[in-house]
Amino acid sequence: MDILPQLILNSIIAGSIYALMALGFNLIYGATKFFNLAHGVLAAVGGYMVFFLFKTNGWNLYFSVVIAILITGLVGYLIDKFIYYPLRKRKASNVVLLVASLGIFTAEF
Amino acid sequence: MDCLLYSFFSVPKESLRNKMEYLIHLAILFAIYAILGISLNLVVGYTGLLSVTQSAFYGIGAYATAILLTQSGINFFFSVILGIIITAIVSFLMGIVLSKFNGDYYALGSFGFNIIIFSIFLNWQDLTRGPLGIPGISRPILFGLDFSQNTIFLFLALIILAIIYFISRFIVNSSFGRVLKAIREDEKAIQVFGYNTFNYKMMIFVIGAAMAGIAGALFASYITFVDPSTFTLNESIFILAIIILGGLANLKGSILGALFLILLPEILRFVGFPTEIAAQMRQVVYGVILILLMLYRPQGLVGEYKL
Amino acid sequence: MKNILEIKNLSKHFDGVRAVDDLSLEIEEGKITGIIGPNGSGKTTLVNVLSGMIPQDKGFFIINGEKIVKIKPRNIAFYGITRTFQDIRLFNQMTVLDNMLVVLTKRPPVGALLEKHNQLYLNKAKDILEKVGLWEKKSELAINLSYGQRKLLEIGRMLATSMVTGEPDIFLLDEPFAGLFPHMAKIVESIIKELKEQGKTMILIEHNMGLIRELCDYIFVMDEGKLLAEGEPENVLAKKEVIEAYLGE
Numbered sequence: 001m002d003i004l005p006q007l008i009l010n011s012i013i014a015g016s017i018y019a020l021m022a023l024g025f026n027l028i029y030g031a032t033k034f035f036n037l038a039h040g041v042l043a044a045v046g047g048y049m050v051f052f053l054f055k056t057n058g059w060n061l062y063f064s065v066v067i068a069i070l071i072t073g074l075v076g077y078l079i080d081k082f083i084y085y086p087l088r089k090r091k092a093s094n095v096v097l098l099v100a101s102l103g104i105f106t107a108e109f
Numbered sequence: 110m111d112c113l114l115y116s117f118f119s120v121p122k123e124s125l126r127n128k129m130e131y132l133i134h135l136a137i138l139f140a141i142y143a144i145l146g147i148s149l150n151l152v153v154g155y156t157g158l159l160s161v162t163q164s165a166f167y168g169i170g171a172y173a174t175a176i177l178l179t180q181s182g183i184n185f186f187f188s189v190i191l192g193i194i195i196t197a198i199v200s201f202l203m204g205i206v207l208s209k210f211n212g213d214y215y216a217l218g219s220f221g222f223n224i225i226i227f228s229i230f231l232n233w234q235d236l237t238r239g240p241l242g243i244p245g246i247s248r249p250i251l252f253g254l255d256f257s258q259n260t261i262f263l264f265l266a267l268i269i270l271a272i273i274y275f276i277s278r279f280i281v282n283s284s285f286g287r288v289l290k291a292i293r294e295d296e297k298a299i300q301v302f303g304y305n306t307f308n309y310k311m312m313i314f315v316i317g318a319a320m321a322g323i324a325g326a327l328f329a330s331y332i333t334f335v336d337p338s339t340f341t342l343n344e345s346i347f348i349l350a351i352i353i354l355g356g357l358a359n360l361k362g363s364i365l366g367a368l369f370l371i372l373l374p375e376i377l378r379f380v381g382f383p384t385e386i387a388a389q390m391r392q393v394v395y396g397v398i399l400i401l402l403m404l405y406r407p408q409g410l411v412g413e414y415k416l
Numbered sequence: 417m418k419n420i421l422e423i424k425n426l427s428k429h430f431d432g433v434r435a436v437d438d439l440s441l442e443i444e445e446g447k448i449t450g451i452i453g454p455n456g457s458g459k460t461t462l463v464n465v466l467s468g469m470i471p472q473d474k475g476f477f478i479i480n481g482e483k484i485v486k487i488k489p490r491n492i493a494f495y496g497i498t499r500t501f502q503d504i505r506l507f508n509q510m511t512v513l514d515n516m517l518v519v520l521t522k523r524p525p526v527g528a529l530l531e532k533h534n535q536l537y538l539n540k541a542k543d544i545l546e547k548v549g550l551w552e553k554k555s556e557l558a559i560n561l562s563y564g565q566r567k568l569l570e571i572g573r574m575l576a577t578s579m580v581t582g583e584p585d586i587f588l589l590d591e592p593f594a595g596l597f598p599h600m601a602k603i604v605e606s607i608i609k610e611l612k613e614q615g616k617t618m619i620l621i622e623h624n625m626g627l628i629r630e631l632c633d634y635i636f637v638m639d640e641g642k643l644l645a646e647g648e649p650e651n652v653l654a655k656k657e658v659i660e661a662y663l664g665e
Binding site for chain 1: 159161212213216217220343346347349350353392393394395396397398399400403404407416
Binding site: 283287299300302414 | 469489491492493498501507510514519525528531
């Protein structure tokens with residue numbers, strides 16, 4: 001009987017995380033009409049960053065989270081600057097962008 | 110492909126005989142990936158459908174062969190045929206859904222299907238033994254030849270590659286192939302001239318899937334062990350990298366691309382990366398290659414078609 | 417003379433804009449019918465709906481006496497309709513010759529796969545390519561041609577469309593003369609005249625009034641999706657409303 005509240009809580013947590021990621025994905029799609037298949041990659045980067053800063057370096061948890069968010073944002077920015085933006089500038093077709101995002105996905109995995 | 114890495118790097122390079130063995134091993138893998146490359150190129154390069162699910166059919170062919178060879182006394186040849194039939198059915202069902210999409214949605218949908226099939230491999234434990242995999246698959250028994258000898262197996266693999274190559278060439282040079290290219294260029298426009306593009310897309314998708322299934326059968330029988338980890342999304346992307354590197358809409362390009370990407374880990378090792386790092390690096394390198402290709406050379410090595 | 421094509425109460429809107437608004441017109445067989453009107457009057461939308469590329473909201477068609485409500489692009493060939501595209505939709509990364517051959521070969525997939533190389537197709541493609549002056553460029557990729565050459569290839573492809581049921585009867589030409597140098601325009605003109613002699617029906621969308629006057633037997637004027645006027649070119653082009661519609665834009 002104690003399991004039920006725990007399960008519900010777990011579901012809410014998991015659902016919220018997915019919803020958050022979906023919001024981010026949707027934001028990018030709405031602005032650029034482009035499916036960024038590498039979106040999950042950035043989430044992974046965020047996770048690893050927190051782990052790295054918090055566990056390995058021993059920083060304060062909240063501080064690690066904030067820094068991780070900033071770093072992830074930076075990584076996203078760099079990906080756009082060096083990969084997506086040059087492609088968009090030369091009016092590359094959507095397929096090219098998609099394949100590039102597949103490249104990022106597989107490189108990070 | 111991860112399990113292969115250990116066999117790659119565990120072969121000592123001292124004796125010449127071992128070197129030969131190793132080369133034959135690479136050559137067999139090359140043949141398998143060349144078949145996969147050609148099978149995907151028909152769908153992506155010639156018809157313009159960005160399908161990211163080829164490893165699913167690779168896996169179905171492999172598992173079909175694995176299950177049939179370990180659980181019944183069926184001849185290798187017949188298990189390949191059955192594998193093709195199963196692959197054709199699954200790809201047909203998938204194709205009905207996918208062919209309604211175009212462009213981005215096609216890629217996304219195929220992405221999803223790949224994950225579904227992978228999950229089936231992993232979770233349908235009664236059939237596939239899940240993550241444990243299926244060991245002890247026998248080598249083919251055909252015409253009294255001893256296929257446990259890798260040299261003879263290589264022979265078989267190359268013959269099958271040749272057959273697939275010539276079938277693909279026939280398809281591509283036919284009127285059917287010309288319509289595929291027109292679908293790639295402008296599907297709505299070619300419809301106006303009287304073509305049922307849905308049927309064409311279905312046919313080539315199923316044909317490509319069946320060829321990938323054949324590669325899977327070869328793989329299963331060669332390695333004598335299959336498990337789900339080989340048939341992931343990353344594997345599909347790897348096959349995509351092969352054909353983009355070689356050149357889309359170019360069959361010889363797919364063969365070239367397969368050659369290059371199979372030899373790549375060897376080149377990495379040669380250049381000095383320690384073995385363990387080289388294993389992890391592999392995936393990063395494939396991804397980076399894809400990105401670089403998109404940025405600087407979308408037509409690949411010998412392709413005429415620019416993405 | 418009978419009507420080969422009738423359009424009844426056609427309506428199509430995009431996000432609230434009425435591209436075609438309750439349009440009805442009849443096309444007489446064997447005549448060249450012009451459709452003119454200022455930009456945005458719905459001419460191209462009309463042709464796109466007629467060739468099945470977009471579905472209409474309301475209305476239907478009577479083609480060769482048969483009532484048709486839903487037009488699928490791949491079926492218009494069976495109604496005897498073929499067309500050119502205003503914005504040139506060629507198969508860019510295919511050769512000139514392939515652009516022609518691809519509309520000549522068998523339609524069913526299995527048939528197309530097993531079809532042996534047919535000299536007949538090659539001959540027909542050659543005839544048409546020579547007529548438009550593109551035979552020497554047969555191995556050139558369509559994307560590498562000049563604008564005028566691409567327009568000529570569009571026309572050539574339209575001519576080549578062979579049908580399971582026979583040669584096409586209705587040709588939809590969407591601004592075939594736009595942007596062409598005089599010597600190329602002459603080629604298009606002679607093709608149109610030749611089709612007329614063969615008794616084919618043509619629907620011609622054009623902005624060049626001189627050509628309209630010279631080529632068309634009957635014209636319809638569209639404005640804001642509606643039919644503004646119809647009749648013989650000389651009469652219609654003199655009408656006040658028509659002149660105002662053009663000048664007013």
